Amino acid sequence: MxxxxxxxxxxxxxxxxxxxxxxxxxxxxxxxxxxxxxxxxxxxxxxxxxxxxxxxxxxxxxxxxxxxxxxxxxxxxxxxxxxxxxxxxxxxxxxxxxxxxxxxxxWRFSLAANFVKEALATLGQVYHVRIECSSFLPDWRPGTDYRESYSAREAEGGVLRDLAHEIDCAVWLFGYPSEISGLLSNNDQLGIRSEESADILWVAPDGATVSLRLDYLSKIPGRSMKACGEKGTITWDLLKSTVLIEAEDGSEQKHQFLDERSAMLVRQIKAFLGSGDDAKLLASYEEGARVVALSDTARRSSFSQAWETIPDLGIE
Incomplete structure (x- = not known):
């Protein structure tokens, strides 16, 4: 990066x-x-x-x-x-x-993400959210041995850290939970020490259940979010930069966005430098810390095989 x-x-x-x-x-x-x-x-x-x-x-x-x-x-x-x-x-x-x-x-600077954030109001009560991010770690950095990368290290890598964008997006769109259930797995498919996959579940402040599937194992990549509510569903395909809105009357609206990764990064950098209009989208230290706390609690839950409370960080 x-x-x-x-x-x-x-x-x-x-x-x-x-x-x-x-x-x-x-x-x-x-x-x-x-x-x-x-x-x-x-x-x-x-x-x-x-x-x-x-x-x-x-x-x-x-x-x-x-x-x-x-x-x-x-x-x-x-x-x-x-x-x-x-x-x-x-x-x-x-x-x-x-x-x-x-x-x-x-991803907070994605045009599609901000469209989804506004469109969620059309669903009424959101019942369930499913977020998936699947890819194949050996394909990430061509020409290098992925087993020597920080992604492979137990203390620095793993999908919860590498794919933290998905966790942040879930919290940014649906709110921060108070407790979480997590199941982390390493079945030695890749020869690494960190977790190869993670399944996470929590209840958002408005009552919606939020589940995430993150993994390093999929040779066919996928990255998506689907929110189901009382008045329809919204499906966001992050790889294709499309958003599909399906209404309760059976009608559909599909939106295509020019959302190249470089464009998102440029918008983020502009906000950081103070030259853009999106400063409010920048994640604060506190928001970054909360993602770390959520990930840590998911690990603890996987070990205890029980729901775990996310600690209060006490950050002003």
Missing amino acids: GSRYLYLLRDELRVPVVAYPKRPARASELRDQGFQTIESLEELEQYNTLHSIVATNTGEHLKDAQLLARFGKVLIEKPLAPALSDLEGFNQNGDVDTRSISVAFC
Whole structure:
């Protein structure tokens, strides 16, 4: 994701950008591609840096954000942190204003997602929501061994962290639950330590049941959301960027959106830089922390084989 941000900032938004890669070899590659790089954070002082994007490994997100926060606003690639325990140890001295930290849940900037958010009112009472995100982890990063990636690590990877967009979308659209049931599985199909799949269930504040299926195992990818209510259904296909509304009278409306991933990222970056109209869509530190709490509680539920209460984070 770091490279994608660099190219979008430079080529699409024409924003001056400096890269701070962790690996020396990567620094050389980026310079060959025309990017300016630095070797230490102290070098940032000369650039009058106001905005930083953290796209490092999940386990390094909070540490890197704490170092960069003194320069200005920080956008952290999802998830905010691997686990709740990481959040508990963050910013203990209170030297970071967490209001300056945002979390990169880019699907909030999807045209289709915002259409769905408005269209949900046409369903009346929503009874049930089904969200699925299925893909094949070995296909994610061509030319690399997926078993060596952070996705494969028990402490940093797994579908709950990698596919946190789905969890955030569910909460953003339907509200945050108080308890959750989760079933995580690793049947050693991929040779990784993290969970290969997760099935999650909760009850939204308005009474709708919300179920999610996330997995690394599907060679035929799928990404969708279906909401069923008293007056019809809404089906959003995230891969095809279509929204189908089926009304109780049998009529159908199908909407197609030009929702390329790069366009969503550009809208998100503009909001972060303060140059767009979508600042309200940015996920706050608190919202990112709640996704971590929800994921952690799903793990706990899978272990206990019982419904578990999501802890109150006490974040102002």
